[in-house]
Amino acid sequence: MNKKSLKILIVSLMTFIIFFGIYNIKKIKSLRTSNNLSYNENYKSNIKYENENSIEKVKANKITKDRQFAGDIIYNTSYVPVLMYHSIDYEKGNELRVPKELFKKHMQYLKDNGYTTITINELYKFINDNKPIPRKSVVITFDDGYKDNYINAYPILKEFGFKATIFVITSNIDKDKRCLNSDEIKEMSKNGIDIESHTVNHDKLNELSYNKQLQTLKNSKGFLEGILNKKVEYIAYPYGLYNVDTLNAVKTAGYKLAFVTKSGWCIKNQGIYTLHRVYISANHTVNEFKRRLTNPEYYKSK
Numbered sequence: 001m002n003k004k005s006l007k008i009l010i011v012s013l014m015t016f017i018i019f020f021g022i023y024n025i026k027k028i029k030s031l032r033t034s035n036n037l038s039y040n041e042n043y044k045s046n047i048k049y050e051n052e053n054s055i056e057k058v059k060a061n062k063i064t065k066d067r068q069f070a071g072d073i074i075y076n077t078s079y080v081p082v083l084m085y086h087s088i089d090y091e092k093g094n095e096l097r098v099p100k101e102l103f104k105k106h107m108q109y110l111k112d113n114g115y116t117t118i119t120i121n122e123l124y125k126f127i128n129d130n131k132p133i134p135r136k137s138v139v140i141t142f143d144d145g146y147k148d149n150y151i152n153a154y155p156i157l158k159e160f161g162f163k164a165t166i167f168v169i170t171s172n173i174d175k176d177k178r179c180l181n182s183d184e185i186k187e188m189s190k191n192g193i194d195i196e197s198h199t200v201n202h203d204k205l206n207e208l209s210y211n212k213q214l215q216t217l218k219n220s221k222g223f224l225e226g227i228l229n230k231k232v233e234y235i236a237y238p239y240g241l242y243n244v245d246t247l248n249a250v251k252t253a254g255y256k257l258a259f260v261t262k263s264g265w266c267i268k269n270q271g272i273y274t275l276h277r278v279y280i281s282a283n284h285t286v287n288e289f290k291r292r293l294t295n296p297e298y299y300k301s302k
C-alpha cells in the first residue's frame with residue numbers, strides 16, 4: 001500500500017467515524033427527547049388521573065355531606081320512636097283498645113309521611129353496631145298477643161307493607177280464645193310480623209325471685225322458639241316492671257334488648273334492657289299521633 005492509498009483510507013475511516021458519531025449523537029438526542037416526551041405525557045396523564053380521582057372524591061364527599069344534610073341517614077346519637085299498641089279493637093272506655101279505623105289512620109300517616117318500619121333486630125343492629133337506619137325509622141309493637149292483632153291489625157300492616165312486633169304471653173297461646181294461637185303466630189312470623197316474649201304469665205317481674213324471673217324469661221323464649229323455629233331475643237316487661245335481678249336475668253336468658261312501658265323515644269343510653277316506647281292509645285287522634293312522632297323534645301324530657 002502506497003502513502004496516497006493510506007491517506008485515502010485514513011480520511012475515509014475518519015469520515016465514517018465522524019458521520020457515524022454524528023448519527024449516533026442525533027439518535028441518542030432524539031431518544032432522549034422522545035423519552036422525555038413520553039415521561040411528560042405520562043406525568044400529565046397521571047396528574048389528570050389524580051385530578052379526576054380527587055374530583056370523584058370531592059363529589060363523593062359532597063354526596064355524603066348532602067345525604068347527611070338531607071337527613072337520609074342518622075347515627076346512634078339519634079332517637080327512634082318504638083310505638084306501643086295493645087289491642088286493635090273497639091271497647092267503650094278502654095283506651096288500650098285502639099279501634100282498627102284509628103289504627104289504619106295512624107298507619108296511613110306513617111306511609112304518607114315517608115316513615116320506614118324497621119324490625120327490632122334492625123333496631124338492635126343500629127343500637128349495638130351503629131348500622132345506619134333510615135332517618136324516619138319507626139318500630140311498631142303490640143303487647144300481650146290479642147287475637148285482634150291477627151284479625152284487625154295484621155291485614156292493615158300487610159296492606160301497607162309494614163313490619164311489626166308482637167310481644168306475646170306464652171301461657172295464653174292455644175289456651176285463651178281472646179289471644180293468638182300457634183297457627184296465627186306462625187303465619188304472621190313468616191310474613192313480616194316478628195313474635196317476641198312478654199313472659200309466660202304476664203308476670204310482675206319485680207315481685208319474683210331472681211330464679212323465678214329467669215324461669216319465665218327462659219321458658220317463654222324456649223316455647224316460642226319451638227313453635228316458630230327462629231331465635232327469640234327480645235322482650236317487653238309486663239306493666240314495664242323490673243328490678244336489678246331482671247337486668248341480670250334477661251342477659252343470662254339470652255335476650256339482646258328489652259323494653260319498658262316508660263313513654264319516650266328509644267335511645268341507647270336508656271340501657272339496652274330498659275328501652276322506652278311511645279304509648280299509643282284510643283285517645284290519640286292522628287294529630288296527637290303526629291305530635292308523638294315529630295316532637296323529640298317532648299319525648300326526650302319524659
Ligand SMILES: [Zn+2]
Nearest residue numbers: 143144238239
Ligand atoms: Zn302486657
